[in-house]
Amino acid sequence: MTEIKAPRGVRDILPDESWKWAYVLNHAHAVAGDFGYAEVHLPIFEHTELFSRGIGETTDVVEKEMYTFTDRGDRSLTLRPEATASMVRSYIEHDMAEAGQPVKLWCAGPMFRYERPQKGRYRQFWQLDFEALGSSNPMVDVEIIELSLELFRRLGLTNLEVMVNSVGCPKCRPVYKGRLMAYFGAHLDTLCESCVSRYSRNPLRILDCKNPQCRAVTEDAPGIYDSLCEDCRTHFTSVTDGMTRLGATFHVDKRLVRGLDYYTKTAYEVLSGQLGAQNAVCGGGRYDNLSEAVGGPALPSVGFATGLDRIILVMEEQGCSFGKRPAPLVYMIAQTPAVRTEAQILTASLRRSGLAVEMDYLGRSVKAQFKAASTLGARFAAIIGESEMEKGTVSLKDLESGEQVEVLRHDLAGKIRKLCESN
RNA sequence: GUGAGCGUAGCUCAAUUGGUUAGAGUACUGGACUGUGGCUCCAGAUGUUGGGGGUUCAAGUCCCCUCGCUCACCCCA
Structure with a gap:
């Protein structure tokens, strides 16, 4: 009999490491408490439809990265690839609109994506997920970003880069999309193969292609700011102003787009150079239309997710303290x-x-x-x-x-x- | 899904142009020290060399297949 090993891309967190996880989770609990976010425990699998409709049918996550299976009752279920859709589903299902808004929740747990494993990327990985549901106030966007940065501050992480952008809304994004297509249409012969296919599917994604030739083309591509509607423009200004007021260091990155369809207005990422190619420690933003996409009421919301595996990787490389390893007295x-x-x-x-x-x-x-x-x-x-x-x-x-x-x-x-x- | 590199003891690694019984450090157990840790010394135990096939008098070493790991593309936390 051959030895049974853990499946590809998943791993055991053993005692040498697990105490470090507990340290980070303790800080997450503390920060959540200070910002008024209540912990919830959500299911690890959901109806496949929640993700295909919520995240977007044409996204990579839905198209090729989900662990989908049929249960004995012939239901199509999927191991959650992220937590935001579940949060929204839970809000709708439990009529949280009755409570004071925004409803501020967080959760921690494993997510699942079928990807080729590499540094900082696993098929089962832990995320901490914070969501503020039910408010369109840009101050909430600022709170969410500040919350993530405060967690990293307390953990002692340094040299993080905060990238912020606005991806518009259903009103103005199509306008921008049109301008982008007009621009890239004239440069199709210089773009890489995958960018050519992005052109017809989601031209915004061409903006964050790493191919040098594509980057050269995107350099002169129209920026989104000129296309933003009045509402999105003032929202974005309020967010950046708010962050500046709090003394946060950040960069406005016009190339920053999101792989998940549900984002509107604010999009942000926190990057670390210590992670190799998978350099995002944290990603998030506003998703005012996710609820409607999954059949719920209008629910303007903002949130972020951060990868626990990656946080710990960066902390280890930066020599951060994890407190004291438990020992018998x-x-x-x-x-x-x-x-x-x-x-x-x-x-x-x-x-x-x-x-x-x-x-x-x-x-x-x-x-x-x-x-x-x-x-x-x-x-x-x-x-x-x-x-x-x-x-x-x-x-x-x-x-x-x-x-x-x-x-x-x-x-x-x-x-x-x-x-x-x-x- | 594509590409590159790598699989030898629990861990980190040796092993000459293919050469006979695959070694060392570390960790582990015991002893020197029969009631006292960290240092030192001695001894002991540990392997289907990832798996399968092939070439050869002879394979850890060369070839093929397969599995796995790592990194990158892609995508993202």
Whole structure:
């Protein structure tokens, strides 16, 4: 029998790494609290229709990256490739319009896209997703962007680039699209093969092609600002003004477009040079028409998603702190086989008083148990041997200072606490 | 889906123009130190060389297929 391995593009987050994930998630919880976003837990699969209609039939995500399957009830279901559509679905389904607007929600969890794995890109990857639903106020756009930046600030990330743009709305985007097509139509022979196909499907995407020849052409392409309608123009100005007021550093990038159809007005990305080709740590923007696209009421909203795997990758490359790796406070050492049962009783009683305690189950030598205590990063070793057994005591060694005291068994937890406080 | 590079012990890597029993470091276990960690020394255990086929007297090494990993295109978090 051949060894079964994890499927391509998915991975195990093992103890060496999982504590770092917890660190980042803790900060996400804290920031969400400070900004007034409530956590929700959404399903990992939805009706395929939610994504095909919400994200857009002709997007790459829907066309070739979804994990779609039929269940036993013959329903077409899809592992979520992103969370925004589910958020909107949930808002509509639970009539959140009744609550004060905007409704501010966030969630964390795995997303699934069938793509060729590479640095910072997995088939199952975690996103933190924040959404403010039910407001068209540009100040909410500013809050969303500031929220993402504050999270990165608290995590100690540096050298991030914030790119902002407006992608217009159904009123003015067609106008811009027309102007783009008129422009690119005259340059079709110089564009790369995929840009030629983009020309007919979604000419805006030609703008972020990395091909040098295409870039040269897009350099002189008409910018979207001249085509924006009054509403989109003032909205965009309000957003950039708001960010400037908050002291945020950002670049207006007229090439920034989105691969998902639902974006309107504000689009933004946070980039890091540490991620290789997959350089987006965070992406988001406004999506005033997503709700209607999936059959809901008008619901102007703005939000962002950030990749947890990528955040951690960048943090590691930048040498950011993840706090302290969890370690036992006390390692219980049994000198002889005869006192092992006693060691377990002591371990249990310390744990019941809320202390992190570890002990040996391999019957290893005292020396090896001390070694394990050091390796695990325990602050104290509690030693119980024949003489302690007789006297009803435990020896307690501070592994940092090397000092050792002998205390009565029922004083052990108190003594440990006292030593922790005085230091 | 396309392209390039790479698969040897749990991990990081050796192994001459193809050459006989595939090694070292690290980690692990034990000992030196029979009740005390980090340092040092000694000993022990560990492999279908990713899998399959071919060439050859002989394959970890060369060829083909396959699987996987990595990076890039594409797309995005």
